[in-house]
Amino acid sequence: MILTDPDEKPSILVVEDDEQLQTALSHTLGGHGYAVAVVSDGYEGMDWLEHHGACLVLADINLPGKSGLDMLRDIRLAGNQVPVVVMSAYASVESAVQALKLGASEFLEKPFPAEKLEEVIARIKGGEPVLKPNCSTKIDDESEFVGFITRNERVQQTLKTLETVAVSQATILIQGESGTGKEVLARFVHRHSPRVNQPFVAVNCAALPEGLLESELFGYEKGAFTGALARRCGKFELAHQGTLLLDEIGEMTLALQAKLLRVLQEREVDRLGSRTPVKVDVRVIATTNRNLIQEVQAGRFREDVYYRLSVMPVTIPPLRERPEDIEVLVEHFAHQSFQRNCRVSAGITAEAMSYLKTRRWRGNVRELENVIERAVLLSGTGSLHMEHFAVEEPVMTSPTPSLQPTGSIWEMERDLIFRVLDQHGGNRTHAARTLGISIRTLRNKLREYRQLNGGVSLDV
Numbered sequence: 001m002i003l004t005d006p007d008e009k010p011s012i013l014v015v016e017d018d019e020q021l022q023t024a025l026s027h028t029l030g031g032h033g034y035a036v037a038v039v040s041d042g043y044e045g046m047d048w049l050e051h052h053g054a055c056l057v058l059a060d061i062n063l064p065g066k067s068g069l070d071m072l073r074d075i076r077l078a079g080n081q082v083p084v085v086v087m088s089a090y091a092s093v094e095s096a097v098q099a100l101k102l103g104a105s106e107f108l109e110k111p112f113p114a115e116k117l118e119e120v121i122a123r124i125k126g127g128e129p130v131l132k133p134n135c136s137t138k139i140d141d142e143s144e145f146v147g148f149i150t151r152n153e154r155v156q157q158t159l160k161t162l163e164t165v166a167v168s169q170a171t172i173l174i175q176g177e178s179g180t181g182k183e184v185l186a187r188f189v190h191r192h193s194p195r196v197n198q199p200f201v202a203v204n205c206a207a208l209p210e211g212l213l214e215s216e217l218f219g220y221e222k223g224a225f226t227g228a229l230a231r232r233c234g235k236f237e238l239a240h241q242g243t244l245l246l247d248e249i250g251e252m253t254l255a256l257q258a259k260l261l262r263v264l265q266e267r268e269v270d271r272l273g274s275r276t277p278v279k280v281d282v283r284v285i286a287t288t289n290r291n292l293i294q295e296v297q298a299g300r301f302r303e304d305v306y307y308r309l310s311v312m313p314v315t316i317p318p319l320r321e322r323p324e325d326i327e328v329l330v331e332h333f334a335h336q337s338f339q340r341n342c343r344v345s346a347g348i349t350a351e352a353m354s355y356l357k358t359r360r361w362r363g364n365v366r367e368l369e370n371v372i373e374r375a376v377l378l379s380g381t382g383s384l385h386m387e388h389f390a391v392e393e394p395v396m397t398s399p400t401p402s403l404q405p406t407g408s409i410w411e412m413e414r415d416l417i418f419r420v421l422d423q424h425g426g427n428r429t430h431a432a433r434t435l436g437i438s439i440r441t442l443r444n445k446l447r448e449y450r451q452l453n454g455g456v457s458l459d460v
């Protein structure tokens with residue numbers, strides 16, 4: 001963490017994982033008399049805000065741990081109205097809309113010159129946010145968590161069962177392809193449980209390397225390892241009396257699974273570096289897009305942990321197995337999107353609806369939601385027509401020709417990486433998995449493209 005004048009106000013919190021940009025931003029902002037705190041992901045960012053506060057947050061969307069958008073959502077859900085400027089190098093209509101929807105003050109597409117940043121800050125200081133539409137951007141819990149929309153009988157049956165099970169402390173395992181609504185279902189359980197007014201804490205087990213995930217989950221004492229400057233509570237403790245969502249549990253290493261088993265059995269956690277266990281009362285919900293039984297058979301997932309987690313196993317079918325859900329989801333997302341853009345609901349043509357019903361939805365409900373959002377933006381003031389759905393995948397700008405290494409394999413790889421990133425809404429963890437490469441490799445490649453593209457043009 002780079003820090004200048006920690007006690008000085010006003011302070012700006014920069015949430016950015018790119019070291020070059022971290023330095024550039026703290027330079028620019030520091031030069032303008034701000035105290036600057038720099039952290040590299042949303043978890044650290046939330047931690048910082050909780051303990052020190054800030055007068056402005058500048059957050060990248062694509063981060064190794066909690067994304068800038070997830071952080072923004074948590075900030076607003078906590079009732080914190082601090083202005084948040086969101087930055088992204090892979091600006092898509094979806095990510096800008098999402099940022100706006102979550103209450104961002106501004107959206108900055110990287111790379112941007114220092115003056116642009118100064119302009120934005122001046123505007124926010126003057127109380128003149130640009131992205132704000134006429135209607136309120138405040139997150140409304142009710143509209144954010146509408147419940148699990150479905151007309152599918154099998155899923156409706158599952159919802160009924162879950163409502164009953166929600167009152168207990170039983171661990172629930174939710175399986176389903178990416179984008180099928182696993183997190184929505186987890187929140188559904190929390191909302192129907194007696195824990196509804198207690199925290200709902202989510203941890204993405206795929207986003208962090210083993211050591212970090214361990215300290216994230218279990219916390220640590222001051223001095224437990226180099227860099228542990230102060231005691232920190234883990235997510236189990238933070239979720240005390242509430243619900244802990246262990247997202248993408250299939251990615252957890254066997255060693256960590258052993259530690260998880262102990263918590264699930266004993267209901268107490270050992271902070272790293274501590275000898276005194278802490279009792280926790282937590283309802284655990286785990287999700288996975290892998291087939292965990294197969295993972296057990298392949299020796300990649302512990303059988304005992306599997307049985308502990310799957311006290312109540314639930315599988316959400318992919319959208320192609322519940323076509324009757326498409327119409328109701330389209331209507332729901334269209335309605336939401338019209339509202340968000342301060343427009344009268346203009347409906348959708350029969351032709352467009354039948355196209356959506358027959359289209360392949362590899363990204364399941366998440367893809368459908370994005371397609372509708374884009375169509376609403378493209379439709380101007382009228383209803384949604386076929387033409388608003390016939391959009392090519394966005395083409396990313398190529399590096400400057402003179403700097404571009406020749407060789408089609410390099411180009412194909414780069415194009416593929418950008419396309420997959422885009423399909424995952426800029427989520428590097430998911431994109432890396434789809435591409436079959438490590439997140440580190442992905443980050444290195446993106447850095448390489450950025451450098452070839454002239455690098456970050458912050459002139460400091």
Ligand SMILES: Nc1ncnc2c1ncn2[C@@H]1O[C@H](COP(=O)(O)OP(=O)(O)OP(=O)(O)O)[C@@H](O)[C@H]1O
Pocket residue numbers: 146147148149150176177178179180181182183184185289365366369
């Ligand atoms: N049944 C549903 N009703 C309303 N919204 C839904 C439903 N299912 C999914 N969504 C929306 O679709 C998007 C994806 O859902 P969610 O994040 O829960 O999927 P997921 O299965 O956890 O995906 P991943 O495996 O990629 O993490 C979210 O924006 C969510 O609000």
Ligand SMILES: [Mg+2]
Pocket residue numbers: 182183247287
């Ligand atoms: Mg999820």
